[in-house]
Amino acid sequence: MAELAELEDPRVRAVNEKHGADHGVNLTKLRAVAKRLKKQQDLAVELWATGDSSARLLAILVSRPKEFERDQLDAMLRQARAPKVHDWLVNYVVKKGPHAEELRLTWFDDPDPVVASAGWALATERVAKKPEGLDVSGLLDLIEAQMKDAPDRLQWAMNECLAQIGIEHAEHRARAVGIGERLEVLKDYPTPPGCTSPFAPVWINEMVSRRQEPVGGA
Template sequence: MADREQDADDLTAVAAEVLEELASLEDPRVRAVNEKRGDDHGVNLSALRALAKRLKTQPDLARELWSTGETSAELLAVLISRPKEFGRDELDTMLREARAPKVHDWLVNYIVKKSPHREELRQAWSAGPDPVVASAGWALTSDRVVNNPHGIDQSRLLDIIEAEMKDAPDRLQWSMNHCLAQIGIHTPELRERARRIGERLEVLKDYPTPPNCTSPYAPAWIDEMMRRREAIS
C-alpha cells in the first residue's frame, strides 16, 4: 500500500511539473488565435509536440494530465497515450469531456481510430442526441468509407446526410459534409449522387478558402480530387 501511495504521489508531482512547463509555454497571441476557434489554450502546437516527444509514451501520466480538464494538458495527454489501453467506456467518457474542438479532433484521430472499440463507438456516437458526440461518430464513419468500406451501407448514409446535414449544428454538419465528400471521392457508383446532394444543399459553398487550398464544399472537393487522380494517371 505504501509503495502504491508513493507511486501516486510521484505521478502527481510529475504532472504538476508538466503543468508548470505548459504554463510557461503560454503565449497570449497564440491564445487569441485559438480562442477564435473555440480552443482555450495558448501553447504553440509545435512546442506541445516537442514536449510530448521528450516525455514519450506514459499512459498513467496521460490520465493524470487529462483529469485536470486543462485544454493544453488534455492535448498533451493524447500525444503521450497508448490507444489500446483505453476501455470502451473510458473513451466514451473522455469524448464527452472533450469540448474544445482541437482536443475532440485529436482524441478521435490519435486515440479512438486506433482503438479496438472504434466500431462500437462509431455506431453509438453517430446515433446519439448530442451533436458534438455525433460529429465524432461521423468522423469515424468517414474513416470507414476511406479505409474499410465493406459492410457500410453508403446509400443509407447519403439518405441521412441529404435529410439532416443542412440544418445540423456546425461541428456535426462539418463531419457529415466530410463524409459526403469522401463517399463521392472513394465510391465511384455513388459519386454523382454525392455531388448532386452537395449541389442541392450548398453546405459550405461560400466557405472562405485560401488560395491553393481545396474548398470543403463537397462538389468542388470531389471534382478537385478527381482532377488530381486524372493528372497522375
Template sequence: MPDPTLNEVIAELSALEDPKARAVNERHGDDHGVNLTKLRALAKSLGPQPDLARQLWKTDDSAARLLALLIARPKQFDRADLDAMLRESRTPKVHDWLVNYIVRKHPNAEDLRLAWIDDPDPVVASAGWALTADRVTKRPQGLDLAALLDVIEARMKDAPDRLQWAMNTGLAHIGIAHPEYRSRAIDIGERLRVLEDYPTPPGCTSPFAPTWIAEMVRRQQG
C-alpha cells in the first residue's frame, strides 16, 4: 500500500478537528483542535516518514507540525534546520515537542543549548534553559551549577512567562538532583516567590520551586 500523500494526511487531521479540544488547547496558547491521543495514534499508524514530516512542517499548521515532529527522525535535520524551526514555532506545544522529541535527541543538542540560552528572544532562550534543565538531571558533568543559580537569581523574577517557567524548572532540578546546592536553590525560590500562586490541580505538585524540591526529595527518600 503506498504511503499517504500530504493532502490525504491533512484531510485526516481535519477529520480529527474537535471544537471542545480546540477550546481546551486555546486556553493553553495552542491553536489547533486535535486531541493529542488521537494525533499520536495517527502518528503510530504512519510510522517514521522523514519526507512527509518536512512537508507537514512547511504547512505552518500547528496540528500538522505536531504530527511532523512525531513521525520525523531527529538526524534528518541539521543545526540550521532546528534553529529555524524553533524560531518558527509559534505555539507552546509545538515549541515543547520540538525541543523534547527532536532537539534533545540530536547530535547538535549541546551546541544549540549554548547558542539559545542567551538569545535575545525569550522564547528561544526558554528552549536553551529547557535543555539546560535536562542536562542538570541527566548529564551535569561540565555544568557550572553555581553560575546557573547566579543567573536564575538575577533574571528569573522579571523574565517573560515561558522563559521564567524554563528557568524555574532549572532551579528546581538543581535543588532536587544536587544536594550540595539544595539549600541555595530553595532560598532563591523562597525569596523570588516565582509561581508561588500557580493554580495546581489536586494530586499534582506545585511548580513553586521550594515545594517542588521538597516533594521530589521526599519521594526519593521515601
C-alpha cells in the first residue's frame, strides 16, 4: 500500500475522475508492480479487502481466477463500483474462472443496474464464443424492450451485446440492425477518427465488412 501511495499521480487521478474512476496510479506502472509480484492469491484477497481502487486493480492482476469461490466473486462484484475495477474483475477474473455461467444467470436480472451490466457482459461473451444453448432471440427481445431507458452502464452493456449478436450471428443480423436503428442508442456518440462508432448498426456493418475479404486476404 505504501508503494501504491508513492505511485499516486494527481494528474492521472484528475483525468480518471472525469471518467468516474477514483484511482491515481498509472496503469502501466501498476502492471509492472504486478509482474514483479507474480500470482499471489492470498495477497490478492488482502489487497481487495482494503477497498482502495488501485489496490483492487493490483489484486485482480496478481490473483488466480480459478481459485475464487462463486459467492466470493458475487460479493466482490457488488463491492466494485468504480468502472475500471468492475470491468477488470469481470474480464480478467470472472470470465476466466469456472463460475462465469452461474454468475451470468445470477447477475443478469439483478435490480442493481451495475450488477446487471456484468451479467450482460457475460452474455456478450457467450454470444461471441459459446452461443450453444443461449436464447439469442430472447436476448434481442429484452434489448428491444429495455435498452432505450436503461441506466448508462447497463445500456452500454446491452448495446455491446446487441452489436455482437449482429456481428456473430448472420441469422439475427437484420433484426439486430433494425433494433439499433429504431432505438438510436449511442447514435450521436462522439467517435474519434479511425475508431468504430458504438452505434450498433454502424458497428455491426463495419465489423462484418472487415470479415468479407477477398479470397487470399485483402
